[in-house]
Amino acid sequence: MRVLSLCLLVLAATTVDAQSPVPPPAAAIDDLPGFGRPVPVDAVRARRQTAMSRLGGGVLLVPAATIMDAGSVVIQDNDFRQDDSFFYLTGLETEGAWLLVSARADGGIDETLFLPRRVPSQEVWTGKRLGPGERAAELTGIADVRELHGDSLTAAVLSALRNAGGALHLVARGAIADRPERTRWEAAWPDVRDATAALAGMRVVKDDVELAAMRRSIVITTEAQRAAMRAIRPDMAEYEIEAVIEYTFRRHGADRVAFPSIVGSGPNSTTLHYDVNRRTMRAGDLVVMDIGAEYAQYAADVTRTVPVSGVFTPRQRAVYELVLATQQAAIDAVRPGITRADLSRIARRYMAEHSAGVCPGDDCTRYFIHGLTHWLGMRVHDVGGRVPLVPGMVFTIEPGIYIPEEEIGIRIEDDILVTPEGAEVLSSGAPRSVEDIEALMRSGRNGQENGGG
Numbered sequence: 509m510r511v512l513s514l515c516l517l518v519l520a521a522t523t524v525d526a527q528s529p530v531p532p533p534a535a536a537i538d539d540l541p542g543f544g545r546p547v548p549v550d551a552v553r554a555r556r557q558t559a560m561s562r563l564g565g566g567v568l569l570v571p572a573a574t575i576m577d578a579g580s581v582v583i584q585d586n587d588f589r590q591d592d593s594f595f596y597l598t599g600l601e602t603e604g605a606w607l608l609v610s611a612r613a614d615g616g617i618d619e620t621l622f623l624p625r626r627v628p629s630q631e632v633w634t635g636k637r638l639g640p641g642e643r644a645a646e647l648t649g650i651a652d653v654r655e656l657h658g659d660s661l662t663a664a665v666l667s668a669l670r671n672a673g674g675a676l677h678l679v680a681r682g683a684i685a686d687r688p689e690r691t692r693w694e695a696a697w698p699d700v701r702d703a704t705a706a707l708a709g710m711r712v713v714k715d716d717v718e719l720a721a722m723r724r725s726i727v728i729t730t731e732a733q734r735a736a737m738r739a740i741r742p743d744m745a746e747y748e749i750e751a752v753i754e755y756t757f758r759r760h761g762a763d764r765v766a767f768p769s770i771v772g773s774g775p776n777s778t779t780l781h782y783d784v785n786r787r788t789m790r791a792g793d794l795v796v797m798d799i800g801a802e803y804a805q806y807a808a809d810v811t812r813t814v815p816v817s818g819v820f821t822p823r824q825r826a827v828y829e830l831v832l833a834t835q836q837a838a839i840d841a842v843r844p845g846i847t848r849a850d851l852s853r854i855a856r857r858y859m860a861e862h863s864a865g866v867c868p869g870d871d872c873t874r875y876f877i878h879g880l881t882h883w884l885g886m887r888v889h890d891v892g893g894r895v896p897l898v899p900g901m902v903f904t905i906e907p908g909i910y911i912p913e914e915e916i917g918i919r920i921e922d923d924i925l926v927t928p929e930g931a932e933v934l935s936s937g938a939p940r941s942v943e944d945i946e947a948l949m950r951s952g953r954n955g956q957e958n959g960g961g
């Protein structure tokens with residue numbers, strides 16, 4: 509019987525093959541006329557005309573989109589991303605949940621997790637959701653897990669406030685911002701305060717679990733930098749390198765990009781947040797790759813600038829070496845107690861003192877047009893404020909020199925962990941020196957899997 513079934517399967521496959529020849533390849537994508545850009549004027553004018561006649565006259569007012577803050581709106585993925593404060597305090601990626609924590613007189617805390625009711629008919633589409641029960645308690649360490657229904661949350665909040673006294677603390681930004689419940693609680697309890705600063709003060713110093721996630725997001729990102737360096741060739745489009753980078757992110761389990769990938773070549777290397785990534789790279793160009801994977805809600809942010817032809821010109825090399833040495837001067841100065849503003853002064857002083865013959869006017873700081881550092885964590889520009897460094901903080905150091913008239917834009921950015929002794933460069937897996945970059949690019953051209961760096 510089994511043999512017969514197999515024979516029938518083979519026969520069926522043969523028959524299908526015979527009836528369905530392999531389809532011919534589609535036209536080569538690059539041969540399609542005009543790439544669809546720019547859209548021809550006549551076509552869009554005709555659309556406006558048709559729209560007005562369909563509307564039957566009157567006035568049509570259509571605003572363009574405004575720029576989005578990629579740090580707070582994940583524009584690349586439409587999948588769910590948890591609120592940072594909720595994730596920080598629960599580690600849960602469940603939607604629509606609430607955490608309620610109240611202080612007890614004995615110094616302990618009472619904690620309740622509210623989870624939305626599970627709806628089997630929706631789970632056909634969404635997959636199983638976490639509902640109240642032992643699993644939720646296991647995942648969060650919160651024993652009191654309740655189902656959200658009716659006024660259950662408001663009743664619990666008001667009861668907790670009556671028992672604990674004091675203020676109701678809400679994180680003013682983030683998931684609560686648009687919640688109608690907030691107004692009701694503010695009306696019922698006069699002392700409502702913003703917990704943002706308190707949580708930011710905690711989040712700026714990473715614990716071991718956070719550091720483990722960050723190490724992973726950063727290594728994924730340095731792997732992507734290496735893959736990109738091996739792949740770059742003259743006449744490739746910037747988006748091809750973006751694809752290599754983001755393929756590497758996902759291949760190693762990143763959840764999403766932490767911000768839109770910047771792959772800016774030639775003139776685009778001097779635009780700080782260029783992320784159109786549409787230009788064809790030419791031999792002799794520099795290309796800035798400012799990229800970051802997000803893993804387990806934690807961002808990386810690593811920038812490398814490399815020559816498209818695989819070898820820096822003497823002029824590019826001179827500017828590159830100054831950016832690199834400036835970065836190293838700042839990294840060498842990292843230690844507990846110093847501030848990020850101090851590091852910025854050290855870097856700018858170093859660059860100014862070593863600018864002779866490198867930049868027009870012998871002052872490269874005129875071409876260093878952005879800040880030196882930002883905090884890194886659950887957001888690429890994470891919370892933290894202007895506090896002195898202590899061990900466990902993670903931030904970027906990213907000097908740059910941008911000379912548009914020469915189409916030279918160079919930025920080098922690494923992710924730095926403050927240690928009791930100084931700094932650990934978490935992103936050291938991505939080559940930084942001219943020699944290491946050129947060796948890795950050469951190995952890509954020679955077909956070697958792992959060269960250089």
Ligand code: GLY
Binds near residue numbers: 799809810888
């Ligand atoms: N590296 C991207 C950013 O700082 O926004």
